[in-house]
Amino acid sequence: MNIVTYQPSMLLAILPECLLVLLAAMILVADLVFPRDQRSAFGWLTACGFILVALMAVLFSRPGETPEFIFGGMLRHDWASFTFRLIFLLGASVTALFASDEPTDRRFGEFYFLMVIATLGMSLMASSANLIMLFLAIETTSLPLYILAGFRILDQKSVEAGIKYMLYGAMTSAVMLYGFSLLWGFTGTASLYEIARQFQVMDRASLLLGGAVLLVLVGFGFKISAVPFHFWAPDVYEGAPTPVAGFLSTASKAAGFAVLVRVLLAVFPAATPFWAVVVGLLAAGSMLVGNILAMSQRNIKRLLAYSSIAQAGYILVGLAAHSPLGTAGTVYYLASYLVTNLAAFGIVWLVGREVGSDDLDAYAGLGKRNPTVALAMLIALLSLGGIPPLSGFFGKLLVFGAAVQAGVQGESWLIALAFVGVLTSVVGLYYYLNVMKTLYRPGVDEHSLRVSSAWRVALLVCVAGMLFLGTIFTPMFQLAVAATGGWF
C-alpha cells in the first residue's frame, strides 16, 4: 500500500467536505443577517448549497480508476465514497426543502447548520479508511442528529426522542469502540486495509475475528436500525420532527450501510462466511420483525419506522450475498429508498402539520382533498412495496437476485433468505396497501392542504427520482457497480 501523507491534489478530493464547512459557516452568518420571517429562504439556501456542492463534487472530485489513500491513509478516495456522497447530498437537499416550513421555534439557522454538519460527517464516514477517522466521522454525524431529533424542545415527545436516540447511540458507539480497540490491539494498526493484511498472516484468528465482527456490527446495526438494534427507531421517528425522521431513516441509514459494507469487506475478508451468515440473520430478523410489527401500527410515522427496519433487512440481503452484484444492489436500493422514503416522510410532514395528527385516519380522504399529493403518496408506497415501474422494484430485484446468485452457486441458505425476503415483502405490501386504501377512503374534511413551493419541488424531485430509477435503470446501476468497485 503506497501511502502518501500529503499532496496538494488531495485537497481536491475533499473539496465537497470543505465546501460543506463553508456552507455551514454561511448559514450561521445568514442566521444573523436574514430577517426572521424569511424562514423558507434558509431551506432554499441550504438546498441550493447542497446541490452546488454535489455539482462541484461531480466536476472536480471524481475519483480515478484506482482508489487512492489520502491524508496518510485516513481517507480512501474511491467510487464508493463518491457515490455515497452524492446520495447524502441529494437526501440532505430534499430534506432541507421539506423542512423549510418546519416550525423550528425561530432557530432555523441552527437547524440547517446541524444538518450540514451531519451531512459532512456522513460524507466522511463513507470515505474513512482508518478506525479513528471512522469513529470521528460517525460521531460527527451522530451528535448533530441527536440534537435534531430533540429539536422541538417544547414538545415532550421530541425531547424524549432526542434523549433516547442519544442514549442508544452512545451505548452502541461504546460497544463498537470496544470492537475497534480489539482490532487495534491485536493488529497494532488502525488502517482498515492494514488490519485485513495482518489478519491474513495471523494463525489463531477465527475467534478473535468473530468477536470483533460482532462488536462492530452492534454499532453499525444501530445506525441502520437492523433487528435487534432497532428499538429506538419507532420512538425516535415518532417523536422527532418529521423531516429529521426522514433524514434519519434515509441518509443516516445509507451512511451506516456505507461503513458497514466497507468495514466488512475490507477488514474481514477472511471471515466472510461467518459475517455473511450473521448479516443474513440480521436481514431475516429485520425483514420479519419490521414487517410483522408494522402491520398493527396506526401511527403512520411508527408504521414507516417499522417499514424502514424491514427495508434495512432487504438491503442487508444484498450484503449477505457478499458479491459485487449484491453490494451494487445495496447501493441501488439505498438510492431508491432515499427518494422513496423522503417523499413519504415529506407527505407525512405535510399532513401532520395541516391535520395535526399522524394517525392513519388523518389520511382518509386525501385522495379527494389533494389528488396529486395522494398520488405521490401512492407512488412512494408502491415503491416501498417494490412494484414497478418504481425504483423499489429494481432495488429488490437486485438484492434478491444477488442472494439467488450466491444461492445457485452453492450457498443455498441464501435462497432461503431470498424466500424469506419475498414472503415478507408480501406482508409489507399488505400494510402499504392499507395506507393506500385509507388515502381513497372518504374523509371528514374536504379542504385541500396548503402546500409551499419548496415542498412541492422537493416532492417532485423524489417522485421523478422514483420513476427514473424505476424505468431507466442503467445510469444508476452503473454508478452502483462503480461504487462496488471501490469496495472490492
Added chain:
Amino acid sequence: MMEFLTAHLLTLILFLPTVAALVLLFLPSTAVRALRWTALVTSLIPLGLSLLLWQRFNPGGELFQFVERAAWYPAIHSDYHLGVDGIALTMVILTTLLTPLAILASFNVQQGVKAYMILFLLLETGMLGVFMSLDLLLFFVFWEVGLVPMYFLIHQWGGEKRHYASLKFILFTMGGSLGLLLATQMIGVVTGTYDLPRLLQIWPGLTTPENNLFGLPLATVKTIAFWAFVIAFAVKVPVWPFHTWLPDAHTEAPTAGSMILAGVLLKLGAFGFIRLVLPLFPVESQLYAGWLAALACLAIILGGLGAFGQDDFKRLVAYSSINHMGFVVLGIATAALAGASLDGTIALNGAVLQMFNHGLYSAGMFFLVGVIYDRAHTRDLNAFGGLYALLPVYGSILIFVSMASLGLPGLNGFVSEFMVVRGAWPVFTLATALSMIGLFFTGAYTLKALWKVLHGPLNQNWKGHISEINGRELVVIAPLMVLMLVIGFWPAWIVDVINRAVGLWF
C-alpha cells in the same frame, strides 16, 4: 349454377335454415305475420332441395353420395365432410318435410314469435347435420347443437311444468352424450382421424401392440366405448330405462315442438345406432344384441302399458312413442346379431322404415292433440267424450292417424312393423313373441284414447264451445296422411332406396 347446386346441395339444405334464421333476426319482432311467413317459406326451400336430392340420388350408386369435403378443424383432423346414403336420405326428407309443417302448425303461437321461429330453423340445421355428417366430430357437433333450440322451445313455449321438463330433457341428453363425447375423443386420439369412412375401415379391425390401450385390454376398451355410444343413443331413442325424460318433455313441449321431438329427434338416436354403433362395433354389437333386444321388448311392453295408464292425451301419445320406437330398436338388435343375413336385412329395413313412419304418424298425433288442446284447453281424456258428433272431420282424421300408428294393414305402420317382426322372429323368437303382446297394448291404448275422446256419451260442456279443425290445420295434416296412405299401399319406392343402402352397409 346447376353445377354449384349439385356440388353443394347438402350444404345448401343444411344451412339454408340458418341463413333464414339470420334473416329473421333482422326483422322487427312486431311484424308477426312477416316472421311467420318468412319462416314458412324459407323452410320450404330445403324441402324442395331435398326432393331434388331424392330425385338425383342414385340408389344403385356409391354408398355415400353428394359428398362434400372442406377443411374445418384440421388441427385435430376433423373435416367438414358431408354425404348421404339411402338411410340418411330418408331421414333428411323426413326432417325437411316435418319442419315446414311444424312451423305452419305454430302459426297460432302468439308470444315471442321471432325467437320461436329462429330457434325452430336452427333446430332444423342441427338435425339435418346429424344425418349428413360423415365426420365423427361433426356428427357430435350437430348432435349437441340441436339440443339448445329444443331446450329453449320447451322452456319458453311449453306447458306448466316446462322448467322441470326442459332441464330434465337437456341434462338427460347431455349426460347421455358425455360418454359419446369421451368415446369420440378416445377414437380420435387412437386413430388420428374423425373421418367416418376411414374410421369404418380402421376401427373395427384395430389392433395395437399387445392389444393394449391405456393399460387395458383392447377388447375391454372397445366394449366400454361401445356402451358409451349405446347409452348416448339409447337415451335419445329412448330405450327403456332411459326413457323417463321423454313423457315430461313431450307433454310440456309446444305442439310443434312435440311434432319435431317425436318426429325427428328420436330418430337421431336410432340413426346413431345404425350409422355408428353397428358399423363401428360389429363384434360388440353382436355380443350384446340380446340385451338390446330385451330392452326393446321391455320398451314395447312397458311403453304400451304406460300409455294405457295415462289420462293425459298428450302423455299417452308420448308413451306410445316409447312403444313404437321399441320396434326400431328391435330391428336394429336383430341386424346386430344376424348381420347380413336375410333376417337381419329385413329387420333393418323395417327399422329404418319404422323410423320414417313413426316420424309421420307421431308428428300427426301430437299435432292432433295440439289441435284439440287449443280449443279445449285441457288434455284430460276424462274431460272429453263423444266429440265425434261435434267434430266429424277432426274425428275422422284422428281415427285415420291412430290407425296408422296402431299398425292397421293398408296404412304405413303395418308395413314397417311387419318387416321388423318378420326379421326378428327367427332371431329373437321369445322377444318378438313378447313384443307381439306389446302390440296388443298398442291397440288397447289407441282405442282407449279414441273412445275417450270421440265416442261415449257427449260431454255437454263442449257443445257450442268447440270448433272444427280449420284450413291451416288441414294443410298441416294432409301431407302426412297422404304419405301414410301411400306407404301403406305401395312402400316399394322408399323401401328400395333403404334396402340398397342397407345392402351396401352389410
Added chain:
Amino acid sequence: MSFPILSFIIFIPLAAGLLILALPAERKQAVRVIALTAGLLDLILAVLVYFLYDLSAGGYQFIERVEWVQPLGISYYAGVNGISVPLVLLGALVLTAGVMVSWRIEDRPREFFAYLMFLGTSVQGVFCSLDLFMLFFFFELAVFPKFLMIAIWGYPKTRDYGSMKLTLYLFLGSVVSLVGVLAMYFTAGLHTFDMLALEKAGFSMAFQQSWFLVVFGGFAILGGIFPFHSWAPDGHVAAPTAVSMLLAGVEMKVGAFAALRVAIMLMPEGARFWAPLILALGTVNVVYGALIALIQTDFKYVIGFSSVSHMGLVLIGFATLSREGLLGAGLQMFSHGIMTALFFAVVGMVYDRAHTREIGELGGLFQKMPLAAIGFIIAGLVSMGMPGFSGFVAEFPIFMGVWRVMPVVAIIAILGVIVTAGYILLVVRRVFFGTLPARLESTVGDISALDRWVVGGLAALMVIIGCFPTLSRMVPLVESGVMQILALVGGA
C-alpha cells in the same frame, strides 16, 4: 422494422392513462372519450397484428429490441407468436369492452379510466414480452391498478377484503416465481434475460425438477390454480364490472401465459416431471370449481367460480404437454377470456339495474333486457362446451390431449362439463326467466347502446370461432405457437 406496432399496442393505453390523469377532474366526458379512443386504437392494432402475422413463417414476429440495462442483459424485447397474438387481441378487446361498460361511472372517472388503461398496458406488455425481466416488469405493473380499482370502486360490502386478498395472493405468486426466475438467470450464466436465449440454456435435470414448481406455481396462482384459487371468486365479485372483466378475462390468462412461457417453455423437463401434479390440480379446479358454482346464491359468485373451473382446463391442457392439449389450452385462454368478460359484463348490467345479485331476488329479466340475456345464454353455452361455440373448439382438443396421457382424468373432468350445464341453466332460468319481481318492474330498463355493442360483439366472436375455427385464423395461429412449444418440450 418499420412501424413498432407492438410498442404502440403496449403503450397506447399508458399514454392515454397519463393524458387522462393530466386532465382536470371535471372533464368526465373527455376522459371517457380518450379512454374509448385508446381502447379502439389498441384494438385496431391488435386486429392488424392478428391478420398480418405471417402463418407460413411462424415463430416470433413484429420483433422490437432496445437495450435496457445492458450490464445485466436486460432489454426491451417485444415479439409475438401464435400463442400470444390471440391473447393480445383478447387484451385489446376486453379493455375496449371494459371502457364501454364503465361509461356511466360517475365516481372519479378520471382515476378509474386511467387505472384501467394502466392495467391494459400491463397485460399487453406481458403478452408481448420476449425478455424475462420485461415480462416481470409488466406483470407486476398490474398490482396497483387492480388493487385500487377494486378498493375504490368495488362492491362496498366486500371490496376491502376482496381487494386485499386478491392483491396479496397475486403478489405472493409473482414474488415466488421471481425467485425462480432469478435462479434461472444466474444458473444459465448467459447474462441475459432474453427468453429465446434462455430456451437454449440447457438447465440440468435436477435444476429443472427443483425449480419448475416454484416458477410455475407462482404464476399459476394468477391463473387460479387449486388450492390458491380462492382469491379469484372473492376478487372478481368485489371488483367493479370492467375490472372483473379484465381480471377474469385477461389477467388470469396473463398468469397462465406466464406459467407457460416461462416455466414450461424454459424448463420442459421440469414440466414433464411435475405434469401429473398439475394435471391433478387442474382436474380438481374443474370439478371443484363447478360444484361450488352450483351452490352459490350470488349471481356474480357463480361466474367467479366458473372461472376457476374453466382455468382448470387450461392447466390440464398445459399439463398434457401434447399438441392437442396445448392447442386446446391456447384456444381456451382466448375463448374463456371473451366468455367470462361477457358474463361479467352482463352480471354488471343486471346489478346496475336491479341493485342486487342474489339469484333468489332476480327473475324474468329476459323481458326487460333481452339482448343481455341472449348474450349471457351464449356465454353460458360456450362455458358448457356446446359445439358450435368457441368453448367446444377449445375443450375438445384439451380432452384429446388428456386421453394421450391419462384417460381417467378425461372421465373425471368431463363431470365438470355436466355440472357446468347444470349451474348455467339454473342461473339462466332463475335470473332471466320466470316471473319478474314487482320491485324490479319499474327500475329495470334495457341496456345502453354501448352495452349492446359489447354484448353483441363478444357473443358474435364466440360463435364465429366456434363455427369457423380454422377460417377465423384462430386455430392455425395457436397451432403455430404450439409447434414452437413442442419444439422445446419435445413429444407428440
